[in-house]
Amino acid sequence: MDAKLVLEGKEFEFPVLVGTENEVGIDFTKLRPRTGAIGLDPGFGNTGSCRSTITFINGEKGILRYRGYPIEEVAEAATFEEVCYLLIFGHLPTRGELETFSDQLTHHSMIHESLKKFFDDFPPTAHPMMILSAMVASLSAFYTRAGETEDVDLNIIRLLAKAKTIAAYSFKRSVGQPFVYPRNDLSYTENFLHMLFAVPAEPYNVSPVMDRVLNLLLILHADHEQNCSTATVRVVGSSQANLFAAVSAGIAALWGPLHGGANQRVIEMLGMIRDDGKDYKKYVGKAKDKDDDFRLMGFGHRVYKNFDPRATILKKAADELLGELGIDDPLLEIAKHLEEIALEDEYFLERKLYPNVDFYSGILYRAMGLPTDMYTVMFALGRLPGWIAQWKEMREDPRARISRPRQIYTGEAQRPYVPLDLRVESRSTEPELVKV
């Protein structure tokens, strides 16, 4: 099947690809050489950057699958370590494969003592996402062969294993508590909880409820096809920068409040509504007001034009966890009420704005005892296997090329250079000099 394009009276045909789930793509690989024109698609909402076998999303139907397995089944039955293996290596591990993988993750959890010293020089106000991005990039100072092919699998293990240690250390530093070293007798998630919450004064026993919820949270965040941060990892990796550098860039992209940073903003927004007498009408009105830059954080999605299946699972998990822990968090009720109001409002229905993964996740992190600036770090930890899997797939794709988009230039036409003495100061263009 081909697609026809008529440009300036000339007809061009381009091949059409059909994906596993019948998604249709027009192959524009030769568009410019053949037509002289480019496609323009700010935000890439209508542009595919690659073929991928890792994750499938159907936004209209609210479907999410990891390597073909529905998120609902994986979330219910798998461990995060299994999901890491599935996303990165393409199949569910056998018992033997999982034991070997888990053992490798355990024995690579320590970070170099010199790397640990970096924490001492961050200001106390340093956001844990900034620390995570900086420390992940710094791993390539200790594993200098990070770009070498034969070391890829080892560096994948190192990154997965050490990122949780770095994340836990940045939390401990932010609360002024001593670092807790990883233990080799604990699973990935138990070890992480242990490093987060153990204190020297007393023994720490990992709560099975918290371990189950942490597994769920990490699994639900593990991959999401070509989202902003994953696209960033692919773009940086396409220049053959090493895995640590590419993922460090992905962490930075995720930090933005329109992306992973939204989970922190949701809790801050719910707190604002609580403190403002639960004036829901006011905040829903602000979200709809084009002159107000307030947005209903945790709502809306570029792909999901129906419920984000992860939000549905997290809403149920929040009820269960708070019930099991005996926590009565007013923010959960506010979130539910806000959802109800929004989903009866024409503005949100017309734009198909539903709760996304960030709307309820903060309620769970809060119940676990984490501060708001750690929420996006938790998102990053979950997304790590997805970023790694996508980076690995790109590296192994013979069609992969360095990412280099084009543009439509709308600036000045050619004009002669003007010597300094002939330039006239005009009030409107005078640069605002910063008064020091």
Ligand code: SDX
């Ligand atoms: C994640 O891509 C992924 O897969 C991301 C993610 C993943 O797992 O990697 O799912 C994780 O990033 C989830 C999204 C978290 N961000 C938020 O919750 C921030 C709030 N939401 C938005 O800012 C927005 O919905 C985005 C960023 C999520 C999507 O932006 P789009 O696709 O560019 O949509 P848009 O900004 O063009 O909005 C379309 C319309 C606009 O109104 P009109 O101009 O048509 O009148 O919907 C409005 C927007 O103003 N709108 C909102 C809104 N989100 C969109 N209005 C109020 N509140 C909102 N939250």
